[in-house]
Amino acid sequence: MKLIKMEKVKDGKYLKNYELTYQNKAGKEKTYEIVSRKELSGIEDIGKKVSGLSIAAVNNGRLLLLREFRMGVNQIVYNLCAGMLEEGESFEQCIRRELYEETGLHLKKIIDILPASYAAVAISDTKTSIVFAEVEGDFEDHTSENEWIEARFYTKEEVKELLKTAQFSSRAQIIAYFFVQGAL
CATH class of the missing domain: 3.90.79.10 (Nucleoside Triphosphate Pyrophosphohydrolase)
Known part of the structure; x- marks a missing residue:
């Protein structure tokens, strides 16, 4: 699994919604949704704060x-x-x-x-x-x-x-x- 890109789709008061695009083990793209309490400035910020x-x-x-x-x-x-x-x-x-x-x-x-x-x-x-x-x-x-x-x-x-x-x-x-x- 490889994370290709991240895009913020909603900026709520307490939660930020992001779409993560992965390349799965079959080489196909998979979009995955997450929420974060923190502002993520880039892929490297996911799960760090x-x-x-x-x-x-x-x-x-x-x-x-x-x-x-x-x-x-x-x-x-x-x-x-x-x-x-x-x-x-x-x-x-x-x-x-x-x-x-x-x-x-x-x-x-x-x-x-x-x-x-x-x-x-x-x-x-x-x-x-x-x-x-x-x-x-x-x-x-x-x-x-x-x-x-x-x-x-x-x-x-x-x-x-x-x-x-x-x-x-x-x-x-x-x-x-x-x-x-x-x-x-």
Whole structure:
């Protein structure tokens, strides 16, 4: 597979749509569509920029999960506290800002930050890191009018039950699974 060219087809407020033209293994051209959160100035930019982070947060042996309405799937799902890096913002600043905005909680300690990985490789070059952290404080709602989020801490038993029937984002689901297994 060889990438021949890239063309921007739509420049949205949050997403940029691109058509990639590949030469496939049979030597024929194949057009593939992707979206990116970042402006791509050339082929060499695809998949290079880190967009944001997801926070796997714990407090006194409990896991922080958000119940939030996600417009992209038109339903409430369990998710991690997460957000996009703003221009010039450090990872720690982003963690603190997103925790405060989505939950009212405060960062106590960063345990680890995994290298950025692709969030949805079938449709996007978006790369985000997973942060493992301890958090503290009281829940407060600082979300915008365009967000609906209920944040709370869950015990292992509660998470185990949620995994049986609740809808999750894929990252939140895998974090929840390993939390129940005692790996967090």
